Amino acid sequence: MQTNPLQQAITYLLTKMADDALILGHRNSEWTGLGPIMEEDIAFSSMAQDKIGHALGLYSILHETYHAPDPDQYAFLREEKDYLCCHLVELPIGEYDFSLMRHFLFDHADALRYEFMEKSSLEALRPLSKKLKGEIKYHTLHANAWLTQLCSAGDESYARMQSALDYCFPLALGMFERREEMEDRLMDEKIYPGEEQLKEAWLERIYPILVKSSLNLPDPVNTSPINGGRHGYHTQHLQPLLNEMSAVFRLDPTAKW
Amino acid sequence: MYGGGYIFDEPNRRQLKDEQQHDDPEKLLEFEARITSGAKIEPGDWMPVEYRRQLTRLIEQHAHSEVMGALPEGTWITRAPGFKRKLALIAKVQDEVGHGQLLYNAAETLGKRRETMINDLLSGKSKYSNVFNYPAETWADVTVIGFLIDAAAIVNQVANAKGSYGPYCRALERICYEESFHLKQGHDAFIELATGTKMQRDMVQDALNRWWQPIMHFFGPPDKNSVHSEKLMQWKVKMASNDDMRNQFLDAYVPKIWELGMTLPDANLQKNSEGRWGYSDPDWDLFFKVINGDGPCNSERIKVRKWAEESGRWVRQALMNSANAKVLPVA
Amino acid sequence: MENNSLDPRVNRLHLSDAASLVIVNDGENWNVYEVFHQEKRGAHHEHVGCVHAPSPQLALVFAKEQFGRRKKCVNIWVVRSVDILAFEVEDEDMFANNLDKTYRDASGFKVMEKINKYKAQQREEK
Numbered sequence: 001m002q003t004n005p006l007q008q009a010i011t012y013l014l015t016k017m018a019d020d021a022l023i024l025g026h027r028n029s030e031w032t033g034l035g036p037i038m039e040e041d042i043a044f045s046s047m048a049q050d051k052i053g054h055a056l057g058l059y060s061i062l063h064e065t066y067h068a069p070d071p072d073q074y075a076f077l078r079e080e081k082d083y084l085c086c087h088l089v090e091l092p093i094g095e096y097d098f099s100l101m102r103h104f105l106f107d108h109a110d111a112l113r114y115e116f117m118e119k120s121s122l123e124a125l126r127p128l129s130k131k132l133k134g135e136i137k138y139h140t141l142h143a144n145a146w147l148t149q150l151c152s153a154g155d156e157s158y159a160r161m162q163s164a165l166d167y168c169f170p171l172a173l174g175m176f177e178r179r180e181e182m183e184d185r186l187m188d189e190k191i192y193p194g195e196e197q198l199k200e201a202w203l204e205r206i207y208p209i210l211v212k213s214s215l216n217l218p219d220p221v222n223t224s225p226i227n228g229g230r231h232g233y234h235t236q237h238l239q240p241l242l243n244e245m246s247a248v249f250r251l252d253p254t255a256k257w
Numbered sequence: 258m259y260g261g262g263y264i265f266d267e268p269n270r271r272q273l274k275d276e277q278q279h280d281d282p283e284k285l286l287e288f289e290a291r292i293t294s295g296a297k298i299e300p301g302d303w304m305p306v307e308y309r310r311q312l313t314r315l316i317e318q319h320a321h322s323e324v325m326g327a328l329p330e331g332t333w334i335t336r337a338p339g340f341k342r343k344l345a346l347i348a349k350v351q352d353e354v355g356h357g358q359l360l361y362n363a364a365e366t367l368g369k370r371r372e373t374m375i376n377d378l379l380s381g382k383s384k385y386s387n388v389f390n391y392p393a394e395t396w397a398d399v400t401v402i403g404f405l406i407d408a409a410a411i412v413n414q415v416a417n418a419k420g421s422y423g424p425y426c427r428a429l430e431r432i433c434y435e436e437s438f439h440l441k442q443g444h445d446a447f448i449e450l451a452t453g454t455k456m457q458r459d460m461v462q463d464a465l466n467r468w469w470q471p472i473m474h475f476f477g478p479p480d481k482n483s484v485h486s487e488k489l490m491q492w493k494v495k496m497a498s499n500d501d502m503r504n505q506f507l508d509a510y511v512p513k514i515w516e517l518g519m520t521l522p523d524a525n526l527q528k529n530s531e532g533r534w535g536y537s538d539p540d541w542d543l544f545f546k547v548i549n550g551d552g553p554c555n556s557e558r559i560k561v562r563k564w565a566e567e568s569g570r571w572v573r574q575a576l577m578n579s580a581n582a583k584v585l586p587v588a
Numbered sequence: 589m590e591n592n593s594l595d596p597r598v599n600r601l602h603l604s605d606a607a608s609l610v611i612v613n614d615g616e617n618w619n620v621y622e623v624f625h626q627e628k629r630g631a632h633h634e635h636v637g638c639v640h641a642p643s644p645q646l647a648l649v650f651a652k653e654q655f656g657r658r659k660k661c662v663n664i665w666v667v668r669s670v671d672i673l674a675f676e677v678e679d680e681d682m683f684a685n686n687l688d689k690t691y692r693d694a695s696g697f698k699v700m701e702k703i704n705k706y707k708a709q710q711r712e713e714k
Contacts, residue, residue: 029334029347030597033327034561036569037617038358039639039650045351046653049344056340072339092600096572138652145649149642150575157575241335244596248338248396255454257338257396257446301677332595355654362638365620371640372612379610392594428637435658556606557593563610564603573616576642584620586638587672 003067009185010122011066013192016084016230017113018058020175022075024089024106025051026241028099036096043142047103050135057128065124076246077253080239086229088171090238097157100150101164104143104209105172109202111136116198121190144209151213162215169218173199173225280305292493297423300366300588308492313367314383315417315494316425320360321378321385325558327353329393330402338396345442349403352439356432362586363424370585379563381550388471390552397450397457397464403443405468405510409475411436412506421493424588444513451517458519465514466522473539474547476503482541507534621647622672623655626663633665644668 028048035041059075062068088106093099114136117129150157176195186192203220210217228234248257284303291298298304327350334350337343361371377383388406393399411433418429450461477499489495497505507526511534514521525537547555591599617640624633636655641647647666656664675682690696 026335030600032334032347032350033324033331033354034565034568034597035354036565036572037640038324038354038361039641039654040572041354042351042358042657043650043653045347045354046657049347049351052340052344052347056344076339095568142649145645149646150572153575156571160571240596244335247336248333252454252456255457256449257342299677328595331597332593335596358639358654359637370614371617372614375612375617379612394594431637557591557598560591560603560606561593561598561601563606563608564601566610566612567604570612570616573618574613576618576646577613577615578642584668584670586620587622587669587674588635 006185006189007066009182010191011062011068012084012179012182013186014058014062014066014125015068016086018055018062018075019083019085020089020106021051021058021110022055023083023085023238023241024102025049025053025055026245027089027091027093028103030093031099044099044103047139047142050132050139054132054135057132061124061128072249076249080234080242081232083234083238083242084230084232085234085238086171086174086177087226087235088168088174090229090235090241091171092237095160097150097160097164098167100143100146101161101168102172103139104147105168105206106175107136107139107143108205109172109175109198111140112198112201112205116193120192125191147209147215148213151215158214161213165210165215166218169220170223170226173220173223174227174229176202177225177227177230179230280307289491292421292491297426298421299423305492307488308494309367311489311494312422312425313364313369316360316364316367316422317369317374317377318384318386320357320364320374321383322389323353323357323360324378325385325389325562327357328558328561329389329391329554330399332393333396333399336396337399342446345446346399349439349442352435356428356435359428359431360425363422363428365585366424366588368585375566379559379566381559384548387474387544387547387552389558390547390555391468391471392554394467395460395464397460398468400443400446400450400461401464401468403439404447405443405472405514406475407436407439407443408510409472409506411440412502412509413476416496416502419493420496424586427588448517451519462519465519469522470539470543473503473536474541474544476500476506478541478544479538504534507536508532618642619647620669621651621666622669623647623651624665624667625651625655625661626665627660629662633663638669639666641666 025048028044028051031041032045032048033041035044055075056071059068059071062074063070068074088102091098091102114129114132117125118133120126120129147161151161152158176199178195183192183194187194199220203217207217281303285305288298288302288304288308298308330346330353331350334343334347337346361374364374365371374383378385388402393402414429414433414436418426418433420426447461450457480498480500508528511521511526523537525535528534546552550556591601591603593599619641620638621641621644622638623636625636626633639647639650639654641650644666648664651664651666655661
């Protein structure tokens with residue numbers, strides 16, 4: 001569907017962002033009805049819905065401007081290898097400490113991606129990032145509140161959050177996995193600042209909150225990122241989820257549901 | 258989403274008498290006069306012991322039904338087809354949790370804490386609507402639940418919203434508003450299948466066949482079998498009879514099913530010349546069997562609820578502090 | 589891992605026995621906060637319900653989604669329920685005569701009647 005190299009690069013960028021949001025939105029929606037307390041159940045569910053909505057927004061740009069199939073087809077009926085989400089978002093919900101930490105690490109990066117998109121030379125990206133700003137602000141506010149409170153609420157919850165951070169960190173670095181041939185084109189055109197710059201900005205953003213929470217950030221230089229997702233290599237958890245997501249659709253892909 | 262007409266227990270007559278003897282007769286008269294005049298009762302008001310007990314029971318079971326109601330439909334969250342259906346379903350299930358939250362708050366104003374209510378749900382002491390003990394086997398089940406169970410719930414809740422207890426009425430006002438979205442999205446998804454391919458129509462017909470009996474059970478046993486206290490009607494705790502609500506539901510929704518060429522598995526279902534619906538009596542022994550824990554999904558529902566409470570415990574306990582002692586909502 | 593549930597989410601959980609004893613301790617659902625929302629700038633904040641939360645900050649975070657996820661809303665207040673001071677319900681009678689005190693109300697002053705009476709008088713005198 002892509003024609004020229006620049007369009008290919010833009011499709012790559014929007015697809016990876018959308019796939020991250022789609023898959024994490026699905027994962028987080030699994031907590032709906034099962035959260036640790038009703039009020040948080042509701043809040044977490046809203047953010048899961050937002051994520052899925054963000055994915056839809058991005059797929060819609062792809063469809064309307066870059067000749068991708070319609071969002072339902074594109075989101076739910078691709079082959080596993082054509083998904084570009086990172087491994088962090090693929091993992092099952094685990095315990096709440098993991099889900100919260102993933103939410104914290106992911107959403108700060110997400111907030112930055114949209115901030116950069118607002119300044120992108122590519123007109124098509126700006127309205128969406130502007131529109132989503134308030135939603136994402138709530139997501140990071142929510143994540144920060146939980147992180148700081150749980151970390152100052154006694155040994156058990158502090159230890160849980162620290163080990164969740166240790167576990168998530170290499171996976172989170174995988175969010176910034178590069179595909180140079182794509183990125184260079186986007187950077188040349190000032191559409192996107194590139195993953196390296198994004199990662200630096202992200203570390204700067206999360207660091208003060210981690211300090212406030214007395215959490216120790218693993219050394220970013222000596223941690224090997226868990227990569228693969230941006231090249232279409234995924235964890236064992238993605239395919240079963242994709243099967244679920246498309247289960248009803250595939251009963252009859254030509255029918256309206 | 259879901260009340261249900263059957264949830265009033267018949268009080269032990271001697272106990273009721275004893276309790277009512279403790280009610281100050283003068284205050285009781287004043288209380289009843291207030292209700293007759295159409296005024297609402299608020300949390301700090303004097304109220305008969307039996308009023309408080311039955312109302313707590315009613316609102317609490319309604320709350321439990323919301324929380325448990327999130328589970329059968331939750332089954333299809335990851336599988337809902339396409340963005341529109343998916344977002345609507347998650348938002349709907351989220352609303353059920355939200356309704357549970359509002360209702361527990363309303364019940365708490367009567368003096369029973371949320372923790373105690375949750376414990377009574379987990380231990381089986383407190384009941385919830387029977388329909389949630391049935392499985393949602395296919396996507397079509399989700400559309401039937403969203404359309405017809407929510408429609409039934411609305412009949413019930415609109416009636417209850419005219420009741421006498423202020424906090425419950427306020428919660429129901431918001432709940433009914435949100436239910437109208439549930440019904441609409443359910444009806445829309447139902448119509449999509451019913452007007453779709455042969456396979457889709459077969460799916461939705463199959464779901465209708467399986468859900469019809471639980472839906473007929475929804476409003477509770479026939480009036481002739483349930484000696485629901487006249488007092489509860491007078492006190493505006495129970496707002497309509499089970500049969501009346503069932504009739505109202507059939508009257509509004511059976512035509513909406515038939516107009517799409519779908520059938521219902523009851524040859525005796527028809528409206529008589531006086532405008533009342535006739536139907537075959539559903540199996541009421543089965544109804545009581547399911548209430549008492551023997552339905553197809555009772556055990557899974559409770560297990561999942563226990564998992565949720567158990568796995569969230571560290572979060573709740575970490576942030577507990579002594580200032581949390583014995584606080585109840587104001588209104 | 590397999591729970592034989594129709595719900596794939598549930599099949600991913602480690603469920604224990606239905607008969608196992610699970611008890612939520614008193615206080616585990618935290619404190620209670622009353623919630624007030626403001627529908628638009630310039631409007632009063634109105635009471636809409638309450639949330640259970642461990643701190644004012646999380647109460648606000650929760651209130652935003654439980655009471656501000658639909659319809660218009662621009663701001664939310666939360667306040668601990670115990671900090672609300674209200675009259676006893678039986679003190680309602682203190683307000684009972686409000687409507688009788690017409691000297692506090694515009695309707696208690698019949699200006700036009702007086703003017704019309706005066707004008708009528710003037711006409712008669714002419």
